[in-house]
Amino acid sequence: MKFLIPFLVLFSSVASAKTLTIYTSRKEHLIKPILDLYTKETGVKFNYTTNKDGALIQRLKAEGSSTPADLLFTVDGGNLWYASTQNILEPINSQILDKNIPASFKDPKNLWFAFSLRARTIVYNPKTVKKGELSTYEDLATSKWKGRLCLRTSKKVYNQSLVAELIDTLGRKKAKKVVAGWVANTVDIFSNDTSAIKGVISGQCDAAIVNTYYYGRLLKKDPSIGVKIFWPNQNDKLGVHINVSGAGLLKYSKNKKESKKFLEWLSGGKAQALFASLNLEYPANPSVDLDPLVKSWGTFKYNKEFNLSKAGMLQKDAIKLMHEVQYK
Amino acid sequence: MKFNTNKQFAFQKIFILAVCTVVILPFLALLFRAIFGLDSDPSVWIHVTRNVIPNILSNTFSLALYTSLFSILMGTYSAWLVTLSDFKYKKILHICSILPLIYPLYVMSFIYVGLFEYSAPTMTFFRNEWGINLKQFIDIKSVTSISLIFSLCLHPYVYLLLKQAFEGQGDHLFKVSRSLGYTKVESFLKITLPLAKPWIFGSLAIILMETLADFGGVSVFNFDTFTTAIYESWTGMFSFITATKLSAILIFFALLVLGAEAKLTSKQKFFIKSKSGFVAPFELSQLFKSMALIWLLLLIVTTIFIPSYQLFSWCKDNLDLQSLLNNYPYFYNTVRLAFITALVTTIVTTLLASSSRFLKSVNWERLTKLTTLGYAIPGSIIAVAVFGLFTKIKISLGDFINQNSFLYFILVVGLMTRFLSISYKNIFSSFKRISPNLDKAAALLAKPSVIIFKIHIPLIKSGIISGFLMVLIEVMKEMPMTLMLRPFGKDTLSVKIYEFTSEGDWERAAIPALLIVLAGFISIVIMTVVEKIGSKTK
Numbered sequence: 021m022k023f024l025i026p027f028l029v030l031f032s033s034v035a036s037a038k039t040l041t042i043y044t045s046r047k048e049h050l051i052k053p054i055l056d057l058y059t060k061e062t063g064v065k066f067n068y069t070t071n072k073d074g075a076l077i078q079r080l081k082a083e084g085s086s087t088p089a090d091l092l093f094t095v096d097g098g099n100l101w102y103a104s105t106q107n108i109l110e111p112i113n114s115q116i117l118d119k120n121i122p123a124s125f126k127d128p129k130n131l132w133f134a135f136s137l138r139a140r141t142i143v144y145n146p147k148t149v150k151k152g153e154l155s156t157y158e159d160l161a162t163s164k165w166k167g168r169l170c171l172r173t174s175k176k177v178y179n180q181s182l183v184a185e186l187i188d189t190l191g192r193k194k195a196k197k198v199v200a201g202w203v204a205n206t207v208d209i210f211s212n213d214t215s216a217i218k219g220v221i222s223g224q225c226d227a228a229i230v231n232t233y234y235y236g237r238l239l240k241k242d243p244s245i246g247v248k249i250f251w252p253n254q255n256d257k258l259g260v261h262i263n264v265s266g267a268g269l270l271k272y273s274k275n276k277k278e279s280k281k282f283l284e285w286l287s288g289g290k291a292q293a294l295f296a297s298l299n300l301e302y303p304a305n306p307s308v309d310l311d312p313l314v315k316s317w318g319t320f321k322y323n324k325e326f327n328l329s330k331a332g333m334l335q336k337d338a339i340k341l342m343h344e345v346q347y348k
Numbered sequence: 349m350k351f352n353t354n355k356q357f358a359f360q361k362i363f364i365l366a367v368c369t370v371v372i373l374p375f376l377a378l379l380f381r382a383i384f385g386l387d388s389d390p391s392v393w394i395h396v397t398r399n400v401i402p403n404i405l406s407n408t409f410s411l412a413l414y415t416s417l418f419s420i421l422m423g424t425y426s427a428w429l430v431t432l433s434d435f436k437y438k439k440i441l442h443i444c445s446i447l448p449l450i451y452p453l454y455v456m457s458f459i460y461v462g463l464f465e466y467s468a469p470t471m472t473f474f475r476n477e478w479g480i481n482l483k484q485f486i487d488i489k490s491v492t493s494i495s496l497i498f499s500l501c502l503h504p505y506v507y508l509l510l511k512q513a514f515e516g517q518g519d520h521l522f523k524v525s526r527s528l529g530y531t532k533v534e535s536f537l538k539i540t541l542p543l544a545k546p547w548i549f550g551s552l553a554i555i556l557m558e559t560l561a562d563f564g565g566v567s568v569f570n571f572d573t574f575t576t577a578i579y580e581s582w583t584g585m586f587s588f589i590t591a592t593k594l595s596a597i598l599i600f601f602a603l604l605v606l607g608a609e610a611k612l613t614s615k616q617k618f619f620i621k622s623k624s625g626f627v628a629p630f631e632l633s634q635l636f637k638s639m640a641l642i643w644l645l646l647l648i649v650t651t652i653f654i655p656s657y658q659l660f661s662w663c664k665d666n667l668d669l670q671s672l673l674n675n676y677p678y679f680y681n682t683v684r685l686a687f688i689t690a691l692v693t694t695i696v697t698t699l700l701a702s703s704s705r706f707l708k709s710v711n712w713e714r715l716t717k718l719t720t721l722g723y724a725i726p727g728s729i730i731a732v733a734v735f736g737l738f739t740k741i742k743i744s745l746g747d748f749i750n751q752n753s754f755l756y757f758i759l760v761v762g763l764m765t766r767f768l769s770i771s772y773k774n775i776f777s778s779f780k781r782i783s784p785n786l787d788k789a790a791a792l793l794a795k796p797s798v799i800i801f802k803i804h805i806p807l808i809k810s811g812i813i814s815g816f817l818m819v820l821i822e823v824m825k826e827m828p829m830t831l832m833l834r835p836f837g838k839d840t841l842s843v844k845i846y847e848f849t850s851e852g853d854w855e856r857a858a859i860p861a862l863l864i865v866l867a868g869f870i871s872i873v874i875m876t877v878v879e880k881i882g883s884k885t886k
Contacts, residue, residue: 041836047847047848047850047851048839048847049847067836067837068836069834069835069836070839070843070847071831071832072583072831073583074579074582074583074586075583075728075731075732075831075832078582078588078732079735079832082735082736082739082740083739084743086739086742086743086747088751099583102586173570175567175570175576175579175580175584177583177584180584208466209570210570211461211567211568211569211570211852212849212850212851212852213852214851214852214853215465215467215852218465218467219465219466219467221467222466222467222471222472224466224467234851234852237853335584335585335586336389336392336584336585336586336587339580339584339585340395340399340585343395343399343400344399348570348572
């Protein structure tokens with residue numbers, strides 16, 4: 021009977037008022053400080069569970085109207101798009117959100133909004149890469165990069181979204197040639213961005229395609245790593261590939277008004293600055309100041325017409341393409 | 349199919365059927381979906397059969413083959429040294445041979461990748477100081493390296509079961525065969541080893557299933573197997589049906605393993621009539637002594653020295669009282685979940701084992717065996733299956749159950765489904781050692797319930813305890829299912845490790861990893877102490 025005790029304890033603890041429940045693939049340490057701040061300001065409390073996006077969405081589908089969750093936070097546009105197709109999200113009509121979040125960083129039907137942006141760009145070793153040698157993502161596929169490139173696995177959604185944008189902008193045939201070129205030039209494929217950057221630091225390769233905040237974290241720990249950041253495709257339509265971390269209101273939420281209020285708050289200045297700086301990301305609200313370290317990397321151009329829903333739609337094709345060229 | 353259908357032992361039959369239903373039903377629901385489920389985009393499955401399956405088939409096959417080969421070699425050698433030779437450091441070897449159980453595959457994997465990657469400090473040192481690029485000699489992401497690392501973690505299963513087998517045989521048969529003119533080596537190869545076959549196949553089944561179901565380990569190496577493909581088609585290509593189809597193939601493999609194991613071990617029945625004093629019969633020559641010593645040192649270096657060095661060097665900057673205190677709630681959640689699950693699993697398995705013993709029917713035994721299927725299925729798939737099914741039941745009942753209690757309940761059920769096999773191996777093999785004559789005699793005097801509590805349980809006590817502790821350790825290490833089904837605020841250490849390692853943040857992952865290892869270590873210590881007391885009282 022001893023095992024019943026925790027259940028009884030739980031029964032009593034859950035019934036407090038004004039609690040929002042969040043399913044999130046954003047890691048606890050990257051979301052908790054924000055939630056704590058909101059609780060401090062408004063008294064609204066949070067329940068949250070972290071997991072991978074696919075599992076969370078599957079869980080929401082299985083729970084249907086019985087779900088305890090109010091909000092879904094994910095870390096990739098593709099996942100947000102997929103959630104928007106699964107009939108689990110509800111559109112939010114909010115002037116505040118519309119004002120704070122640019123159109124390319126929200127769902128066309130207001131089913132989700134981005135709250136931070138992540139740039140997937142190139143980092144390089146200035147000792148081995150000559151000035152002017154770097155130009156575009158496509159250029160990394162040319163033979164001069166043979167044996168000089170580090171990549172993260174194709175299983176990571178960040179690469180899937182990047183390839184999806186390549187497919188959208190360049191067309192499938194050209195995109196396939198580019199990705200095949202990367203694979204041919206790669207010395208090692210890593211399970212995470214941090215290892216890929218360490219590959220560049222240690223001289224295993226000269227350049228890698230990574231999200232900036234991984235670079236930022238390493239830089240914060242050791243400012244002398246000697247690796248630099250480069251913004252590719254600044255003179256063409258593509259620009260730097262941007263991904264988002266965002267959220268949507270769940271159709272079966274029992275606290276819709278409170279949830280909407282929270283998201284509106286999250287799009288405002290104070291929350292945005294904290295949300296982005298926790299992980300050295302870029303705020304989705306363009307009027308908010310950047311973290312000093314992030315600011316020091318300079319500005320860049322990206323394709324404002326490319327809505328991340330498209331990356332989601334093309335994600336499946338991107339994975340197929342990567343399988344076809346043996347990108348592990 | 350001939351079942352023992354007379355009305356006797358009705359409780360036992362109902363119990364077996366009930367457990368089978370709870371354990372098998374989610375899989376049946378899953379298989380049903382795999383076969384009849386409508387896929388919104390059938391092109392994904394076609395793509396996967398053409399471009400993915402050939403590769404993952406060969407990868408999964410070679411990984412399973414190498415890992416079982418290495419594990420059997422390592423485990424048998426240690427078991428032989430500890431039970432049948434006069435090796436001087438038996439006690440240390442014994443501890444070193446079970447200690448690796450405390451490492452989750454994904455932790456051992458990220459430790460070794462962290463150590464042998466090009467950018468790792470050691471590798472850099474070799475390059476800069478001596479100009480040696482070790483990467484040319486050690487490719488940590490090759491199938492051989494992965495299998496070796498997996499075997500380091502998994503060979504204790506072989507060791508434990510084989511040690512049990514060798515010890516249980518006693519040495520009277522060995523002595524007989526020696527007196528009939530066999531040499532020691534011949535006796536070992538022709539008598540001892542063949543008699544240990546059920547234990548060898550039993551442990552082989554564990555290794556195979558563990559390898560088939562692993563996701564965390566292989567993804568650290570970026571090595572594609574069925575589990576990574578299941579995950580990718582589910583979360584990347586958004587085709588849950590393709591994922592269930594791939595899982596169905598995996599379930600089929602698991603059934604093959606179980607079937608083969610049942611076939612290979614069914615005809616062998618044996619029990620110990622008397623516990624003869626066991627004298628180690630092999631005197632090691634100088635050469636063999638040094639070999640044994642090298643093996644022991646290798647084990648110490650690879651499973652104690654390297655992992656602890658690596659974990660400590662990762663967390664040396666942030667290992668303080670505060671960070672340990674911060675991790676305490678996760679530690680507590682982990683241990684509590686493991687304790688509850690191990691308790692439930694052990695009770696269920698003990699009742700299963702004794703029920704199937706009363707029924708004395710091959711078919712009932714096969715049915716019981718089916719309950720161990722979950723071991724070969726990736727945790728995330730079991731989680732989805734169990735969650736889907738029980739949520740439907742919960743909603744149809746009127747949805748009055750508290751969500752957190754509900755999740756805790758299905759998490760325990762899911763974990764039990766996954767690890768029933770572990771306690772099954774321990775408890776069933778202990779049962780096999782009780783002579784049926786004892787049951788026959790007891791049956792004349794007492795009811796089945798009395799036989800269970802007064803005769804069976806006392807006789808297999810040590811099997812029950814070691815089964816309990818092994819499930820405890822397994823649950824503490826489990827990641828995907830706990831990740832998916834844990835209630836709010838019940839994060840465990842493995843959940844934390846997932847959060848950090850998926851971002852490549854080894855430094856932060858090292859503290860929870862260290863704590864899991866520590867909790868596992870304590871369990872192992874308890875296990876050896878209990879064993880010692882057990883053997884003394886005998």
